[in-house]
Amino acid sequence: MSDETARHNCTDCPIRHLTDWQNLPKKLLKKMDRYALRRQYELGDKLYHQGDKCHGLFCIRSGFVGLRRYDVSGRSSLIKLAGPGDTLGYRALLGHSTHSNTAEILKASEVCYIDRAIISEILQNHPSVGERFLQRCLTDLERMEAAYLRAKNLTTREQLLHFLMILHEQFGQLDENGCHYIVLPIARKDIAELIGSTPESVSRTIKKLETEHLVQFEGRLASFENLGAIIDQIGMIH
Amino acid sequence: MSDETARHNCTDCPIRHLTDWQNLPKKLLKKMDRYALRRQYELGDKLYHQGDKCHGLFCIRSGFVGLRRYDVSGRSSLIKLAGPGDTLGYRALLGHSTHSNTAEILKASEVCYIDRAIISEILQNHPSVGERFLQRCLTDLERMEAAYLRAKNLTTREQLLHFLMILHEQFGQLDENGCHYIVLPIARKDIAELIGSTPESVSRTIKKLETEHLVQFEGRLASFENLGAIIDQIGMIH
DNA sequence: CGTCTGGTTGATCTAGATCAACAGGAGTGG
DNA sequence: CCACTCCTGTTGATCTAGATCAACCAGACG
Numbered sequence: 001m002s003d004e005t006a007r008h009n010c011t012d013c014p015i016r017h018l019t020d021w022q023n024l025p026k027k028l029l030k031k032m033d034r035y036a037l038r039r040q041y042e043l044g045d046k047l048y049h050q051g052d053k054c055h056g057l058f059c060i061r062s063g064f065v066g067l068r069r070y071d072v073s074g075r076s077s078l079i080k081l082a083g084p085g086d087t088l089g090y091r092a093l094l095g096h097s098t099h100s101n102t103a104e105i106l107k108a109s110e111v112c113y114i115d116r117a118i119i120s121e122i123l124q125n126h127p128s129v130g131e132r133f134l135q136r137c138l139t140d141l142e143r144m145e146a147a148y149l150r151a152k153n154l155t156t157r158e159q160l161l162h163f164l165m166i167l168h169e170q171f172g173q174l175d176e177n178g179c180h181y182i183v184l185p186i187a188r189k190d191i192a193e194l195i196g197s198t199p200e201s202v203s204r205t206i207k208k209l210e211t212e213h214l215v216q217f218e219g220r221l222a223s224f225e226n227l228g229a230i231i232d233q234i235g236m237i238h
Numbered sequence: 239m240s241d242e243t244a245r246h247n248c249t250d251c252p253i254r255h256l257t258d259w260q261n262l263p264k265k266l267l268k269k270m271d272r273y274a275l276r277r278q279y280e281l282g283d284k285l286y287h288q289g290d291k292c293h294g295l296f297c298i299r300s301g302f303v304g305l306r307r308y309d310v311s312g313r314s315s316l317i318k319l320a321g322p323g324d325t326l327g328y329r330a331l332l333g334h335s336t337h338s339n340t341a342e343i344l345k346a347s348e349v350c351y352i353d354r355a356i357i358s359e360i361l362q363n364h365p366s367v368g369e370r371f372l373q374r375c376l377t378d379l380e381r382m383e384a385a386y387l388r389a390k391n392l393t394t395r396e397q398l399l400h401f402l403m404i405l406h407e408q409f410g411q412l413d414e415n416g417c418h419y420i421v422l423p424i425a426r427k428d429i430a431e432l433i434g435s436t437p438e439s440v441s442r443t444i445k446k447l448e449t450e451h452l453v454q455f456e457g458r459l460a461s462f463e464n465l466g467a468i469i470d471q472i473g474m475i476h
Numbered sequence: 477c478g479t480c481t482g483g484t485t486g487a488t489c490t491a492g493a494t495c496a497a498c499a500g501g502a503g504t505g506g
Numbered sequence: 507c508c509a510c511t512c513c514t515g516t517t518g519a520t521c522t523a524g525a526t527c528a529a530c531c532a533g534a535c536g
């Protein structure tokens with residue numbers, strides 16, 4: 001974790017339109033500007049640990065963070081991936097509980113911190129912000145349900161393709177040949193944990209996708225040779 | 239579905255202490271009394287269907303209801319079991335969306351219906367009710383996450399034992415010999431769908447549990463011969 | 477140069493899905 | 507009352523996705 005912590009200007013944040021604060025009134029943004037702190041984190045750093053008290057919210061400006069849960073026997077599962085614009089920690093804050101997951105940096109990230117005091121103040125005086133978080137919680141629940149169903153019903157292959165397509169929707173690029181590609185933000189083993197598999201199975205599945213000319217991989221670069229065929233194979237339920 | 243629909247008196251509801259309305263001020267309860275409708279439902283009836291518009295909330299007075307999701311290919315999964323005291327439909331109501339699941343009666347039930355108009359009115363004038371639903375949503379999310387992890391990490395056997403223990407915690411009884419038992423509220427195939435397995439596997443797993451003298455089954459009666467050993471086997475994470 | 481970490485391959489093993497048959501009720505209707 | 511079907515649950519036989527264990531390779535890095 002880098003030592004330098006800097007003040008962050010939320011009002012002019014280039015990714016504010018992606019965040020939970022996109023519609024916040026100017027007045028409140030100004031207030032947040034006085035308290036938001038930005039910091040650079042490196043791979044493996046933790047924003048908070050499972051079981052920690054919640055001191056505030058984290059807003060991801062760039063990079064990728066994984067929410068990871070350890071069970072009694074020490075095994076861990078990646079529950080979800082959070083990227084630019086996502087706010088972490090709202091559940092423990094609103095639920096007056098401890099963090100139920102560990103937020104681990106999976107790719108070097110810039111993250112802003114907003115103390116719970118300022119959030120509480122805003123929540124008390126501006127119920128619309130509370131409403132915003134209720135909606136956020138409802139969609140998180142919806143997504144979690146979808147993930148649950150995928151975990152129960154889909155094969156490793158389908159899960160992997162689904163993961164790739166989600167990334168493609170958010171961060172897909174076009175190379176000079178007009179071929180769609182993405183740069184995988186996380187390591188193979190993290191992909192495995194995310195889709196509920198093992199590094200070995202992910203590796204084999206990748207190989208199979210290559211021989212079928214669906215996706216080509218070069219390290220963390222994944223190029224989609226036949227996007228249509230992929231979409232055909234998975235119903236693309238989000 | 240029975241034809242008779244009766245007015246329901248929420249104020250004096252014997253299971254109100256189990257519900258989301260347990261702390262509702264008297265004034266609001268009186269208001270709800272004027273609108274709540276109670277009805278008897280039979281196995282297979284539906285409270286609402288996946289994709290339906292949400293017209294109001296359902297509060298289960300007795301019986302059991304399953305939230306079931308159908309995927310594109312028609313396969314269904316039981317997402318969760320709702321019992322006495324549970325309120326269904328709040329997600330679609332608060333999220334201004336359609337129902338994402340079908341609520342199907344798994345065991346003859348008495349269910350009260352409260353129209354969205356009256357709920358909206360209460361929500362507008364009493365933010366504490368909104369807060370209550372936010373908390374409800376947070377715990378539902380927490381539970382869904384736990385279910386997700388179980389689906390990913392546990393064997394059929396562990397899932398089944400976990401299901402039995404949850405029922406035992408809520409509805410466990412003692413017979414004349416001091417032996418703990420429960421009456422399974424739902425059919426084998428529904429148990430299978432709930433824990434992400436098949437009727438065949440559930441049947442085999444039950445048999446194994448019997449030969450190991452952990453649980454004895456007689457139809458829908460399940461007696462725990464050795465509760466301690468069961469708790470040892472599963473970490474009992476809720 | 478060794479050491480480490482992440483990724484790929486190979487060989488093996490198993491939980492559990494799938495397919496198929498059948499047994500006991502519970503109705504239903506002649 | 508029997509014959510019929512329908513439905514749930516149980517058992518048996520088989521098959522496969524994917525976990526596990528083990529070896530190895532290639533960069534990164536002190």
